[in-house]
Amino acid sequence: MPRRVPVVLVAGQLGAGKSTLVNHLLRRADGVRIGVVVNDFGAIGIDAMLVAGQASAVTSLANGCLCCTTDANGLAGLLAELTAPSARLDLVVVEASGLAEPRELVRLLLDAIAGEARHAAYGGLVVVVDAVTGETDGVVRLADLVVLNQVDRVADPAPLLAALRETAPGPVLPVVRGAVDPALLVDPPARRRPSRSSQLAFDVLLREDAGHAHTAAESVAVERDAPLDPARFAAFLEAGPAGVFRAKGVVRFPGAAPFVVQTVGTAIRVRPAPRSVDVAGARLVFIGAGLDAAGLHAAIDACAADPAAGEPSLLPVLRYEESDRVDAL
Numbered sequence: 335m336p337r338r339v340p341v342v343l344v345a346g347q348l349g350a351g352k353s354t355l356v357n358h359l360l361r362r363a364d365g366v367r368i369g370v371v372v373n374d375f376g377a378i379g380i381d382a383m384l385v386a387g388q389a390s391a392v393t394s395l396a397n398g399c400l401c402c403t404t405d406a407n408g409l410a411g412l413l414a415e416l417t418a419p420s421a422r423l424d425l426v427v428v429e430a431s432g433l434a435e436p437r438e439l440v441r442l443l444l445d446a447i448a449g450e451a452r453h454a455a456y457g458g459l460v461v462v463v464d465a466v467t468g469e470t471d472g473v474v475r476l477a478d479l480v481v482l483n484q485v486d487r488v489a490d491p492a493p494l495l496a497a498l499r500e501t502a503p504g505p506v507l508p509v510v511r512g513a514v515d516p517a518l519l520v521d522p523p524a525r526r527r528p529s530r531s532s533q534l535a536f537d538v539l540l541r542e543d544a545g546h547a548h549t550a551a552e553s554v555a556v557e558r559d560a561p562l563d564p565a566r567f568a569a570f571l572e573a574g575p576a577g578v579f580r581a582k583g584v585v586r587f588p589g590a591a592p593f594v595v596q597t598v599g600t601a602i603r604v605r606p607a608p609r610s611v612d613v614a615g616a617r618l619v620f621i622g623a624g625l626d627a628a629g630l631h632a633a634i635d636a637c638a639a640d641p642a643a644g645e646p647s648l649l650p651v652l653r654y655e656e657s658d659r660v661d662a663l
């Protein structure tokens with residue numbers, strides 16, 4: 335069955351570094367096939383995309399402004415096209431104009447996923463903040479990932495970083511030139527090799543030229559042999575564990591077959607695991623920046639089901655169950 339393709343929204347103030355971030359993702363894609371929706375071709379290195387052969391579909395909305403797409407039809411149609419299995423993309427990035435309203439964009443994306451773009455999945459709201467101005471417009475409260483960009487242009491980014499970490503629910507990543515590891519946003523596909531050696535050569539060239547290495551995404555794996563309590567586990571996910579951008583895995587609850595669980599920020603999706611997947615308790619991977627491995631292990635320990643309590647209600651988890659129109663993994 336086809337996978338869902340994560341759609342990541344990149345928002346931020348004018349000049350914060352959104353295009354620079356998208357370009358970095360494309361240059362460092364490492365085999366991840368990325369589709370990009372932009373509304374300002376002038377701001378993005380089209381040449382680099384085409385040469386790298388990574389941006390398989392670059393397109394813009396007809397009216398040039400995402401925030402103007404009131405009925406969501408323009409975006410939904412585009413996302414349906416880009417996330418269709420035939421497009422063979424691993425990730426779609428929507429670069430919002432600096433004027434677009436991120437709340438509205440998230441709503442448009444969720445509407446699109448619920449409607450026409452049925453192979454798309456919410457991939458997170460990434461908010462780019464310019465370290466020089468520090469302007470955020472309060473949007474970091476909604477961000478699944480905050481990228482504090484241009485830290486090379488300030489003497490000491492620490493106070494702003496600390497303030498953002500107080501406010502933002504997800505990880506805050508200080509970077510130069512949008513150097514975000516694509517592995518933070520999507521799993522690198524192990525399955526695919528570049529088909530032409532010339533393309534590989536271009537990739538290597540661009541990578542060497544790219545200059546700004548990124549800090550690799552961190553991941554923490556947690557395995558448990560005993561079932562988890564649905565209410566405790568749901569509360570853990572809803573709280574958004576510190577430093578975690580996304581999480582995925584398989585979890586068993588008392589008296590039930592295992593579930594596949596995937597999160598981006600506090601957006602949670604669960605579905606019954608395929609029959610071939612079996613776990614006695616939990617097998618989870620947390621991906622993010624500044625992860626507290628010991629804290630995550632302790633938090634999952636605290637989610638352990640109480641064997642004396644019988645079979646708890648699955649409702650706290652089932653409320654996040656998605657329809658099985660497409661395979662979520």
Ligand SMILES: Nc1nc2c(ncn2[C@@H]2O[C@H](COP(=O)(O)OP(=O)(O)OP(=O)(O)O)[C@@H](O)[C@H]2O)c(=O)[nH]1
Pocket residue numbers: 346347348349350351352353354355374377431432483484485486487509510511512
């Ligand atoms: N010194 C420095 N310059 C940067 C960095 N990131 C981006 N820039 C520069 O800042 C300017 C704005 O970056 P863009 O990526 O175009 O910003 P944007 O958010 O896409 O801008 P709009 O599309 O106008 O909203 C460009 O000249 C970049 O080269 C950085 O980390 N350090």
